[in-house]
Amino acid sequence: xxxxxxxxxxxxDQFRLDDREQYKHIITVLRHQVGDELFFVDEHxxxxxxxxxxxxxGQAIFDVEKSDKPTTELPVQVTIACSLSKKxxxxxxxxxxxELGATKIIFFNSRYSIMQWxxxxxxxxxxxxxxxxxxxxxxxxxxxxxxVSFMKKFDDLTKLDDEVKLVAYExxxxxxxxxxxxxxxxxxxxxxxxxxxxxxxxxxxxxxDTLVTNGYSSIGLGPRILRAETAPMYLLSVISYxxxxxxxEE
Amino acid sequence: xxxxxxxxxxxxDQFRLDDREQYKHIITVLRHQVGDELFFVDEHxxxxxxxxxxxxxGQAIFDVEKSDKPTTELPVQVTIACSLSKKxxxxxxxxxxxELGATKIIFFNSRYSIMQWxxxxxxxxxxxxxxxxxxxxxxxxxxxxxxVSFMKKFDDLTKLDDEVKLVAYExxxxxxxxxxxxxxxxxxxxxxxxxxxxxxxxxxxxxxDTLVTNGYSSIGLGPRILRAETAPMYLLSVISYxxxxxxxEE
Numbered sequence: 001x002x003x004x005x006x007x008x009x010x011x012x013d014q015f016r017l018d019d020r021e022q023y024k025h026i027i028t029v030l031r032h033q034v035g036d037e038l039f040f041v042d043e044h045x046x047x048x049x050x051x052x053x054x055x056x057x058g059q060a061i062f063d064v065e066k067s068d069k070p071t072t073e074l075p076v077q078v079t080i081a082c083s084l085s086k087k088x089x090x091x092x093x094x095x096x097x098x099e100l101g102a103t104k105i106i107f108f109n110s111r112y113s114i115m116q117w118x119x120x121x122x123x124x125x126x127x128x129x130x131x132x133x134x135x136x137x138x139x140x141x142x143x144x145x146x147x148v149s150f151m152k153k154f155d156d157l158t159k160l161d162d163e164v165k166l167v168a169y170e171x172x173x174x175x176x177x178x179x180x181x182x183x184x185x186x187x188x189x190x191x192x193x194x195x196x197x198x199x200x201x202x203x204x205x206x207x208x209d210t211l212v213t214n215g216y217s218s219i220g221l222g223p224r225i226l227r228a229e230t231a232p233m234y235l236l237s238v239i240s241y242x243x244x245x246x247x248x249e250e
Numbered sequence: 251x252x253x254x255x256x257x258x259x260x261x262x263d264q265f266r267l268d269d270r271e272q273y274k275h276i277i278t279v280l281r282h283q284v285g286d287e288l289f290f291v292d293e294h295x296x297x298x299x300x301x302x303x304x305x306x307x308g309q310a311i312f313d314v315e316k317s318d319k320p321t322t323e324l325p326v327q328v329t330i331a332c333s334l335s336k337k338x339x340x341x342x343x344x345x346x347x348x349e350l351g352a353t354k355i356i357f358f359n360s361r362y363s364i365m366q367w368x369x370x371x372x373x374x375x376x377x378x379x380x381x382x383x384x385x386x387x388x389x390x391x392x393x394x395x396x397x398v399s400f401m402k403k404f405d406d407l408t409k410l411d412d413e414v415k416l417v418a419y420e421x422x423x424x425x426x427x428x429x430x431x432x433x434x435x436x437x438x439x440x441x442x443x444x445x446x447x448x449x450x451x452x453x454x455x456x457x458x459d460t461l462v463t464n465g466y467s468s469i470g471l472g473p474r475i476l477r478a479e480t481a482p483m484y485l486l487s488v489i490s491y492x493x494x495x496x497x498x499e500e
Contacts, residue, residue, distance in 0.1 A: 043480065070426075070473065071473070072473040074476050082335070096480060096483075097481050099474060099475075099476055099477060100474070100476070100484070101472075101474055118454075139475065139477070140474040140475045140476065140477075141473075141474060141475050142474060176320070178494060178495050179495065179496075180494055180497050181491070182491070182496045202336075220495075221490075222351075222490045222491075222494045222495060223320065223321070223391075223494065224322050224349060224350070224351055224390040224391060224392060224490075225349075225389065225390045225391050226349055226350075226390065227349060227389070227390075228347040230346060230349050230350070230483075233346075233483050233484075233487065234350070234483075234487040234490070234491075237483065237484040237487035237488055237491075238486070238487055238488060238491045240471075240472045240474075241431070241472075241487075241488040241491065242482075244428060244433055244472045244473065245428050245429065245432050245470075245471075245472060246429075246432045
């Protein structure tokens with residue numbers, strides 16, 4: 001069943017959908033009829049089962065009931081921070097990180113970034129990425145839309161206050177670093193994790209130093225060289241496995 | 251350093267590169283000079299450190315030395331079998347599955363596949379995908395190029411003889427199945443794994459029944475709905491984590 005995020009708080013047993021875009025999509029494009037069912041997530045991340053009760057020009061009235069389905073959110077907050085890359089990769093990272101459960105997605109400038117965002121395009125780029133995140137969150141049935149933001153200064157990564165701070169570094173993998181990630185995930189049962197990922201050309205050693213001296217652990221993600229957009233998916237998959245599929249076993 | 255697969259066995263301390271495409275790429279396009287270094291993987295999956303010694307028209311001579319770098323191959327053989335999908339998704343699954351370590355990649359027809367391959371295009375499609383796998387294997391520094399194949403009959407999936415056979419099934423995830431994957435990976439320390447993934451529209455219950463009665467375990471990959479192309483990446487990442495990053499800890 002489809003799911004939509006609405007920009008309001010659903011309090012009663014009826015919900016009046018009057019957002020122009022959503023009305024157009026649900027009623028005009030998908031031609032939903034009275035009696036059709038779907039889900040709404042309101043601005044408090046609550047899920048409601050909704051039945052279309054009445055269609056009027058420009059608004060649709062739904063009978064709603066709060067759902068008791070278990071949450072689809074990761075039990076830890078995960079921030080994925082990636083160096084700027086080409087448009088399609090940035091969009092792809094946003095879509096896939098959303099599907100895989102990230103709470104925040106940050107793009108940042110680094111020394112070997114192959115792209116730069118000029119000041120005057122940042123807002124438009126972020127708007128588009130935020131829309132991609134919203135659609136992916138709806139499709140994957142999440143309760144939260146990740147926020148997408150831009151960090152102009154690399155050094156601001158040192159100001160993030162997540163409990164676990166990781167930087168994926170090829171040189172760590174090359175030196176055979178194979179146990180840090182598992183150690184960190186095993187000993188951190190709650191809280192928040194940030195994973196920082198470099199550009200195709202990698203981080204400069206100075207950049208990694210800056211992160212490591214500010215509380216980041218440098219981790220390897222296995223012996224194969226992963227592309228810049230693949231590494232964050234690896235981390236998110238492993239975090240999901242660790243916190244969502246292994247808990248019963250520990 | 252770049253890595254190339256060569257279609258021959260390197261036996262002596264010199265290697266004569268006369269493959270037309272590779273010569274063109276390495277000498278004409280990249281303009282490598284005498285003294286430049288790179289890696290070759292020969293048809294026995296052996297890695298050689300190579301130094302360009304001499305350039306002649308149409309052939310290049312390299313001094314080679316067998317490398318003692320540890321393998322980059324997963325300690326288990328993993329087959330990724332995906333329902334046919336649009337061209338860009340099929341290509342993307344091939345590239346990413348290669349990066350993440352799959353040994354075989356199979357595309358198959360299933361009831362709700364959104365694409366079909368006509369008999370007369372199969373060979374051409376597979377050639378193109380095999381080329382993508384080769385390039386991704388070179389880029390990710392693998393020793394093996396995964397084979398890409400096509401399975402016309404869904405039921406042939408039941409003939410695969412991998413020790414662990416998994417089918418990712420949305421309904422399993424919906425019913426809260428959260429421990430099977432971990433159980434299976436924990437108890438299988440060697441051997442081979444096949445993961446089967448449905449199309450965007452999912453498998454029919456009959457298809458899942460067919461697999462399950464033929465030795466497949468139906469597994470959930472967490473509470474979020476993953477797209478058809480994301481689920482195989484999840485499985486491969488988790489397999490890498492389990493076999494390559496956790497071994498020291500168990």
